[in-house]
Amino acid sequence: MTIVTVTPNSTIDLTVFVPAWVPDTTMRATRTVTSMGGKPADASYILGELGIPSHATGFAAGATGQKVVNLLEGRGAVCDFVWVEGETRINVVVIDEAAGTHSTVTTTMMTVAAEHRAALLDRVRGLMDGATVLVTGGTLPHGVTPSIYAEIIEVARAANVPVIFDAAEPNLSAGLAAGPTIIKPNRDELSALLGRPVRSIEEAYRAGRDLQERSGVIPVITLGGEGGLAVLADRAWRIPPIPVEVVSPAGAGDAVLAGMAASFERGQPLEDGLRLGFAAATAVLLQPGTADCRRADVESFLPQVQLLPYP
Numbered sequence: 001m002t003i004v005t006v007t008p009n010s011t012i013d014l015t016v017f018v019p020a021w022v023p024d025t026t027m028r029a030t031r032t033v034t035s036m037g038g039k040p041a042d043a044s045y046i047l048g049e050l051g052i053p054s055h056a057t058g059f060a061a062g063a064t065g066q067k068v069v070n071l072l073e074g075r076g077a078v079c080d081f082v083w084v085e086g087e088t089r090i091n092v093v094v095i096d097e098a099a100g101t102h103s104t105v106t107t108t109m110m111t112v113a114a115e116h117r118a119a120l121l122d123r124v125r126g127l128m129d130g131a132t133v134l135v136t137g138g139t140l141p142h143g144v145t146p147s148i149y150a151e152i153i154e155v156a157r158a159a160n161v162p163v164i165f166d167a168a169e170p171n172l173s174a175g176l177a178a179g180p181t182i183i184k185p186n187r188d189e190l191s192a193l194l195g196r197p198v199r200s201i202e203e204a205y206r207a208g209r210d211l212q213e214r215s216g217v218i219p220v221i222t223l224g225g226e227g228g229l230a231v232l233a234d235r236a237w238r239i240p241p242i243p244v245e246v247v248s249p250a251g252a253g254d255a256v257l258a259g260m261a262a263s264f265e266r267g268q269p270l271e272d273g274l275r276l277g278f279a280a281a282t283a284v285l286l287q288p289g290t291a292d293c294r295r296a297d298v299e300s301f302l303p304q305v306q307l308l309p310y311p
């Protein structure tokens, strides 16, 4: 029995720390870190650190795609990517130490042909035997339309495998229509889905409850430094943030995916997955690399995660 992660747009993140962002100058990075990127692959990477194996598939290309595979295999994930033309992308995360901001420049360097798309769906179908949960999401490479998310989710649903889906518009709507079990929008992703800004926890809850009632999905909404909100059919939890000194927040949301996936794999209630996920998210904040964390930190944060009934 295993967790399956499907990453259509595999990514390596390059995180550079600059003392201050000054346009029209050459800036020297004070720290440079390469790490995993791409939400589902990030989840596999974090699960690996926690000693939980997973199967990772998706599209990959070139030497950077090989680097994704090496990083995942280094943490015990089993990789079976569909190899395509071009190069797995490198996204650049700029941490401006003076302003205390983090900004990401995303790139596109990989091209997927129709036969690759069919090959990925076949691969996912083949992995559903013995899968306890499928985690998918993220942006899409050139040549792939958002409907691939509906197709991936339908493959899982046809095999009775629950789906954790994390994507921004237009991919979020496309996948939502196929009935994922859980979605994990952050504030911006939820606002874009609704077509209006989500300004408070109360507004996030109302939107989450509405989505839950309309489609049966469980929205697990993450609100950065304001924590998270999980809206189940008959209950909802507010998960307050654990205050820490943030080094880089990139990939914190993906740790929530990893924790929830672990609870499906272990046959535990979602609440256990939320605890593990938010503990891992907090541990990710301490590391400069995207989706990087230390198992000892996750274990030390675990007893500090609170699930408070909401409203």
Ligand SMILES: Nc1ncnc2c1ncn2[C@@H]1O[C@H](COP(=O)(O)OP(=O)(O)OP(=O)(O)O)[C@@H](O)[C@H]1O
Residues within 6 Å of the ligand: 185, 186, 187, 221, 222, 223, 224, 225, 226, 227, 228, 240, 241, 242, 243, 244, 246, 249, 250, 251, 252, 253, 254, 255, 256, 278, 281, 282, 285
């Ligand atoms: N500044 C912070 N202080 C405390 N906790 C934080 C902070 N930022 C994030 N977290 C924790 O991590 C969780 C997930 O973060 P966030 O909402 O930023 O996810 P995200 O936008 O999906 O991130 P990514 O897509 O980079 O993985 C939050 O719900 C919160 O518990």
Ligand SMILES: [Mg+2]
Residues within 6 Å of the ligand: 166, 186, 253, 254
């Ligand atoms: Mg996210």
